[in-house]
Amino acid sequence: VYGSIYKLRRMASILDPGLELDWLREIELDLYDQKRPAPKSDRVIFSDRIFWAGRKLVQKAEGADRRTALQRARMALDGLLIAFLAVCPIRLKNLASLHIGETIEQQGDVWWLMLPASETKSGRPDQRVLPSVLSDVIDIYVDRYLSVFPPSGSALWPSQYGGAMSMAGLYALVRKTTERELGKTLGPHMFRHCVPYTIADLDGSRINLASAVLQHSDPRTTQKHYNRAIGVDASRAFEQIVLKQYVG
Numbered sequence: 001v002y003g004s005i006y007k008l009r010r011m012a013s014i015l016d017p018g019l020e021l022d023w024l025r026e027i028e029l030d031l032y033d034q035k036r037p038a039p040k041s042d043r044v045i046f047s048d049r050i051f052w053a054g055r056k057l058v059q060k061a062e063g064a065d066r067r068t069a070l071q072r073a074r075m076a077l078d079g080l081l082i083a084f085l086a087v088c089p090i091r092l093k094n095l096a097s098l099h100i101g102e103t104i105e106q107q108g109d110v111w112w113l114m115l116p117a118s119e120t121k122s123g124r125p126d127q128r129v130l131p132s133v134l135s136d137v138i139d140i141y142v143d144r145y146l147s148v149f150p151p152s153g154s155a156l157w158p159s160q161y162g163g164a165m166s167m168a169g170l171y172a173l174v175r176k177t178t179e180r181e182l183g184k185t186l187g188p189h190m191f192r193h194c195v196p197y198t199i200a201d202l203d204g205s206r207i208n209l210a211s212a213v214l215q216h217s218d219p220r221t222t223q224k225h226y227n228r229a230i231g232v233d234a235s236r237a238f239e240q241i242v243l244k245q246y247v248g
Helices: 002-015 022-034 047-062 069-087 092-096 132-144 167-182 190-206 209-214 219-247
Strands: 104-107 110-115 126-129
Touching: 002 022, 047 069, 047 132, 047 167, 047 190, 069 132, 069 167, 069 190, 092 167, 110 132
Parallel strands: none
Antiparallel strands: 104 110, 110 126
């Protein structure tokens, strides 16, 4: 609500600079004081679980003999999409701009992400080798399913109607796929929040890896999420101690 009022006031002041809007500004400031970010901890799913759910969906497409070629291709795309975001959680704008041979390319038996500095939020190039387990999934998708879609040039995420899938289309597909396969609706950006929680749970001593994975120029950004993850983990551990003592 705050965001909507702020945009309304700004647009009104642009259209009519002399308009008296102090009353609307007061409402805006009151809403600013009241707004609180929605907690994300209850929506976190560990990245390894998301990845294997996506990989399993691609494997399921290979055995879905009773489905049409396009249905199987769409299933494989859904699986690769969430598996990709699980281990390479780039922002939606960059995700939608992935084109084979340009921003994602195969070198030998592995795939590389090749985002130029002009395309990243940090203003630095994002060039990284993708994990071999993800490269294997990309190979299956590109070799067996990509050509099934209508012509889309070099787009990694083709639309079933032709051309590349839009940002809005990808956003909706990620939410739909995660709700169906994982029981929780995750937007593309939520995958980024899952990374620090996953590392903290599996190997807290290597939490600095999250900064590199997420391309954070300031490690304090990652540390904020790490502290939350540690708090959640500590609460769960304490709960188990209490329950154990109670049962005993």
